Amino acid sequence: MRFESLSQIAALANTLPARDAAARAAALARQNSLTKPPGSLGRLEDLALFMAEWRGTDRPVITKAQALVFAGNHGICAQGVNPYPQAVTAQMVANFEHGGAAINQLCRANGADLSVVALDLDNPTADFTTGPAMTEAETLDAMNRGAAAVDSGADVLILGEMGIGNSTIAAALTSALFDATPADWVGPGTGSDAEGIRRKIVAIEKGLALHGGQNAMATLAALGGREQAAICGAVLAARAARIPVILDGFICTAAAATLHAADPRLLDHCVVGHASAEPGHRRLLAAIDKKAIVEFDMRLGEGSGAALALGILRAALECHNGMATFGEAGVSEA
Template structure:
C-alpha cells in the first residue's frame, strides 16, 4: 500500500507539523529497560542500543522489527549545469538510472546484501530544472508535484525507508540548500562532488554565492523551490509521508541530507524520525550534521551517493535489532546481574 500523504501548498506544511506522529516515549522507555536487562553490561553495545531504542520509539513497540525495508532512489536533472559546475554531462543521469534498473550499480548490490527492496524513480529527466543563478529552479507547482511524487512512492508496509538520489550537478544544489538554510559562506558547503578540480570548486562557490544572494528572501519550502531539484523535493515528500506513517528513515550522505534542509527550516522536529546512514567525505556534510544535531551511523569515507551509505547502514540497524530482540535477559539466562 502506498502513501496517501499530499501537500497542497508550500506554506501549508507548517500547519501540519503538530498533527504528525511523535516518538512514542513509553515504547522507547520499555526498550531502554529491556536493554538494561540483557546479558551484557549496560551500554556495552554502544550505538547499537541507541538505534534499537530509536526504532522502538518510532515503531511504538518494545521489540521493533524490520520485515520489509524499502529503498527509494530519486533522479533529476538541473539547469544550473549550464554554469559548468559538473565535470560529467547530464546524460550520465539517464545512463545511471538505466544501470540501477539493470542491477549494475553499488546500490543494487548493497540493497541485495542488506535486504532492501529497491525502486528507482526518474523525475522528468528530459526537462531539467531552471538555472537557479537566473530564475527559481522550480515553480511552486513543480515543487509540489515532485514532493507528492516522492510521498506517493512510500510503501506503507515498510518498516524502514532508505533514501538516496542521482542527478548530475546536485552537489552544487546541496551546497546551495545548506548555505541558504544554515548560513556561513558558500565555501563552507562546496566540495568536489563527482570530481571537480580546483577551478571547478571555485566555479561552484561562485555559483552558490550568486544563487543564494538572488533568492535570499525565500524561506521554508520556498528554499526548496528556488534552489532545489526534483529529486530533492521528492526526498522531502518521502520523508514527510514516512513520518505520517511512523516509518523511520535512513538518509544517505551529503546530498540526501541537504535535500531535507528546507524541512529543517520549517521545523527541525520534521526530521526527528530520520537517521543519517553515513558521514560523507564531502566537507559540507560534517557541518550539516552538526547543524542538524545528527550523528551518522557509519563513517566509511564514502561519497558515492545513490543511497549507498544508507543501504550499508541498514545492516547495522538490522544487527542492532537482532541483539535487542534475540539476546536473553539476565533472568532468562539464569545469570546474576549483581
C-alpha cells in the first residue's frame, strides 16, 4: 500500500475491506453453542467476534502477532515542553533493540514479534508554533514507511510510539480535531511539572492559531510528527490486509484519531489496548467511541498497554476455539 496524496486518505474508507458479516454471524453461533450462558464471558466474547469479522473466519487464531514501535523527534521541543532531552529518543530506541524496555518484556510474555522503526531522529520536525511541522511530502513519506513495516502475514498488529515531546503533539492534534481547549487535553507526559504543562498549553495555543481549521490529514502534517504519520500508515496497511489493530495509549490513539476525523470507518478494525493515566485519553476514547480493553493506570507508551491487552485477546480466542459445545460435552441446554 502506498500513499501519493493526503487528499486521498478519507476516500479509502469506501474501498478498503469491511467487516465480514458472515464470519461474525458464524462465530456468534459458535459462541452461543459453547458450554456457558450466552454473554457470560462479557467482552471476551466481543473480542472473539471482532477477530472473526476482520480475519474472515468463525475460528480466528493468532499464529503471528506483530508489534511496531515508531520513533520520531519534534521541533516543538524548542518551546521547552519536554523535561528530557531529545537524545533520549535515540537512547530508548537502542534500549528497545537490545531488549531492555518494558515493551520487550510484555511482547515476550504475550507472544508478539517486536520491531522498532526510527524515523529520521537526527532531523526533527519543524516547530509548529512558527510553521507546519511537516510538509505533505514528509508526512506521506512517514506514512509510507509505516505502511511498509506491516507484515501482511500477521494475525494482529500492536502499535506503539517513542518520541520526546510527543505528548504535546498528541494534545495539539486532539485539540485541533475535537474542538476543545488545549488545557482539556494536556497532561504531564514524561513528568512535566505545572510550569511544563503551562508551556505545553501556550505552545499548542500558538499552533492552533496558525494551523486551526484544516481538514484532518492537513492537521496531521501541520501539528503531528513522523511517528504519528507512520502509525496512520500502518493502521491503513493493516486494514488493507484485514489485520486487526491494537492501539496503545493517548499518543498512539491521538495519531490514529486523525484517521477517525477523516472518516470514522477507517478505525473500525482497531481496538484500544488500555486507558492511559494521561488525562486526555479518556476524553479521546469518548470522542472516537471506543472502550479500552484494560485499565491499569499505565502511561508509559512504547505500545506497552497494547501488548498487555494482547494477552486478553489471546485468552478470548482460547475460550472461543477451545471450549466444548453443549453437544460435544453432553451437557443439557436450557
